[in-house]
Amino acid sequence: MTARSARRLAATALAAALALSAAACSRPADGGASTAAGAADSVVVGMANEPETLSPLLGYGKDGNSKIFDGLLTHDADMKLRPALATTLPTVSADGLTYTFTLRPGVKFSDGTPFTAEDVVFTYRTILDPKTNNPSKSELDAVGSVVRKGTDQVVFTLKYPYAPFAERTVLPIAPKHLAGTQDVNTGPFTTAPVGTGPYVLTRWSKGEKLSFTANPHYWGGAPTVKKFTMAVIKDDDVRATRLRAGELDGAILPPNLARGFGKGQGRTVLAAKSFDYRNVTLPTHHRVTGDLAVRRALDLAVDRRAMVDGILEGAGKPAYGPVPTDSPWFTAGTERRHDLPAARGILDAAGWKPGPDGIRVRDGVRASFTLWYTTGDKLRQDHALAFASDARKAGIEVRTEAGTWEVIEPRMKTEAVLAGGGSPADPDFDQYLLLNSALGGDGFNNMARYDNPAVDRALDAARRSGDHAVRKAAYDTVQRELVKNPGYVFLTHIDHLYVVSDRRPGLTTQVEPHDHGLGSGPWWNVEKWQPAK
The missing domain is CATH 3.40.190.10 (Periplasmic binding protein-like II)
Structure with missing residues (x-):
C-alpha cells in the first residue's frame, strides 16, 4: 500500500x-x-x-516504533509526541520555519559507537538525496536544510511552515559510520542494520x-x-x-x-482502533473504471454497512474516504448512502445499457474489469468478493483475482486493486501520496493515477499552511471532490x-x-x- x-x-x-x-x-x-x-x-x-528493507534510509520505520532504531521523537500510548533521541520536544521559531532539537547525551548504537548530531544530519540528507531509493522522500518535501549546531543540537530549516513536521521526526536515525560507507540502496545495511533501539536484529530469514x-x-x-x-x-x-x-x-x-x-x-x-481502510482503485487508464459515471455508480452501489457487519463482524466502520468518520478531520455530509437505484440511473444516463447477460455495454465496451487482491489475505478477499457482488447488481462485472504484489504491481495502471492505506498522525501523511496526480504511477503511490486539479491544489494548500482552519478547509475540499469524482471506492475502516x-x-x-x-x-x-x- x-x-x-x-x-x-x-x-x-x-x-x-x-x-x-x-x-x-x-x-x-x-x-x-x-x-x-x-x-x-x-x-x-x-x-x-x-518489510522489504530494514534501512530507515529506504523508508523502513518511518512512522516510528521500529524496535531496531529510534527517532528524535516517538509516540506514547495516546499517540502524543515525546522525546526519544532528543531530550525535549523541538524549539520552533515564531514563523514555523526552524525546528531545533537538543540531543540526548550518552546514547550509543548497538555496536558501541556513540550517537551524534552527524548521524541525524546524515540520515535526513541521505533520504532527500535524489539518488536514494526512498519511496517516501516526498514526505520530507518541506525540509530546506538540516545542519549540526555545536555538538548536541540539530537545526531543521523548512521551505514553508509545514504544520505536522514534528511528527516526521519519529523517523529512525541511521549510523553514518556504517550506512555512510556503502551503497545506500543495495549495501548490507539494508538487511543487517545497526541502530540505537531496544532490540538488535540477530537473523532475518x-x-x-x-x-x-x-x-x-x-x-x-x-x-x-x-x-x-x-x-x-x-x-x-x-x-x-x-x-x-x-x-x-x-x-x-x-x-x-x-x-x-x-x-x-x-x-x-x-x-x-486504526485509520486503516480498504478501498478499490479505479484506474483512470481503463476504458471502464476511467469513466466518471462508472466511478460514481460504484461509489453508490457498494453496501459498506453490510461489509462492516458481515466481513468485519462489527470491528470497524464504513469508509467514505481516507478519513474515519470519528476523526475531527472528517467532513460531515460526505457520507455516501447505499443507493442501488441511483447507481443504475447514473449508468443509464451515461449510456451504459444492460446487455443480454445483465452486464452493461456502451459503444461495444462491456462494463467489466479485473480486481486483484493479495493471496492469503482473507479480509481483502472478502472485501473484493462483496464489492464484485454489489457491482454486479448495478450491471458491472468485476472479475476477482488473487496474486502477490509482484504479480499485481505491473498491472496497476489498468487493473483495479483491493488496496489499503491510512495514517492517524496527520491527513497529509496519507492523502498526499494517495491522491496527488504528480505521484500517479510512482510505485504504490496514487495507484489509480487519480488526476484532479482541485484536489492537487487543496493538498498543496494544506501542506503549506500552518493555520489549522486553512488546513481543515483544504481537506474538506479534498473529501467533497472525492464525492464528485471518486478515483477510489472506499469500503471500510478496520479495527x-x-x-x-x-x-x-x-x-x-x-x-x-x-x-x-x-x-x-x-x-x-x-x-x-x-x-x-
Whole structure:
C-alpha cells in the first residue's frame, strides 16, 4: 500500500508452503537459542507481512516504533509526541520555519559507537538525496536544510511552515559510520542494520522470521523480554492454526478468526482502533473504471454497512474516504448512502445499457474489469468478493483475482486493486501520496493515477499552511471532490484484532496506521513488557 514500502511485500508462498515453512519458525535457531513461545523471557508473534528493507534510509520505520532504531521523537500510548533521541520536544521559531532539537547525551548504537548530531544530519540528507531509493522522500518535501549546531543540537530549516513536521521526526536515525560507507540502496545495511533501539536484529530469514535480542546497552533501559521473534505467516488461516497450537504468543487475525479465541483459552483478544481502510482503485487508464459515471455508480452501489457487519463482524466502520468518520478531520455530509437505484440511473444516463447477460455495454465496451487482491489475505478477499457482488447488481462485472504484489504491481495502471492505506498522525501523511496526480504511477503511490486539479491544489494548500482552519478547509475540499469524482471506492475502516497470551497481562495498543507490523499491535512497547506475577 513514492512506493509505500510496507506494501512492497516479499514474494508470498501459497498457504500449503507457508504451513510447511511455519514449523521452522518455532524450532531452535540463532546459535541454538530457542525461540519457542512460552519462555518467560521470550516472545514469538505472528505477522502477516514483512518489510522489504530494514534501512530507515529506504523508508523502513518511518512512522516510528521500529524496535531496531529510534527517532528524535516517538509516540506514547495516546499517540502524543515525546522525546526519544532528543531530550525535549523541538524549539520552533515564531514563523514555523526552524525546528531545533537538543540531543540526548550518552546514547550509543548497538555496536558501541556513540550517537551524534552527524548521524541525524546524515540520515535526513541521505533520504532527500535524489539518488536514494526512498519511496517516501516526498514526505520530507518541506525540509530546506538540516545542519549540526555545536555538538548536541540539530537545526531543521523548512521551505514553508509545514504544520505536522514534528511528527516526521519519529523517523529512525541511521549510523553514518556504517550506512555512510556503502551503497545506500543495495549495501548490507539494508538487511543487517545497526541502530540505537531496544532490540538488535540477530537473523532475518526472508519469508520466515525476524529474530531479535535485547540491546543490553539501550539508553531507555535493558528490556525484560530478551528474545523477540516475528514469524512471517502470510496466510491468515495458517497464522490462526499456529496460534492455537501454542507456537505463537500473539498474532494479528481477521475478525472471523480472532473471535474463535474466546475466554477460557488462556488468550485475550485486543482491538486496536486504526485509520486503516480498504478501498478499490479505479484506474483512470481503463476504458471502464476511467469513466466518471462508472466511478460514481460504484461509489453508490457498494453496501459498506453490510461489509462492516458481515466481513468485519462489527470491528470497524464504513469508509467514505481516507478519513474515519470519528476523526475531527472528517467532513460531515460526505457520507455516501447505499443507493442501488441511483447507481443504475447514473449508468443509464451515461449510456451504459444492460446487455443480454445483465452486464452493461456502451459503444461495444462491456462494463467489466479485473480486481486483484493479495493471496492469503482473507479480509481483502472478502472485501473484493462483496464489492464484485454489489457491482454486479448495478450491471458491472468485476472479475476477482488473487496474486502477490509482484504479480499485481505491473498491472496497476489498468487493473483495479483491493488496496489499503491510512495514517492517524496527520491527513497529509496519507492523502498526499494517495491522491496527488504528480505521484500517479510512482510505485504504490496514487495507484489509480487519480488526476484532479482541485484536489492537487487543496493538498498543496494544506501542506503549506500552518493555520489549522486553512488546513481543515483544504481537506474538506479534498473529501467533497472525492464525492464528485471518486478515483477510489472506499469500503471500510478496520479495527485491528490481536490475539495474545494471558501470560502477558495488561497489554495495550495504539491508534494504528495501515502499515502495521514490527512496531504495531500489542508489541508496540514490547521493550516495556513485564512477566506475569
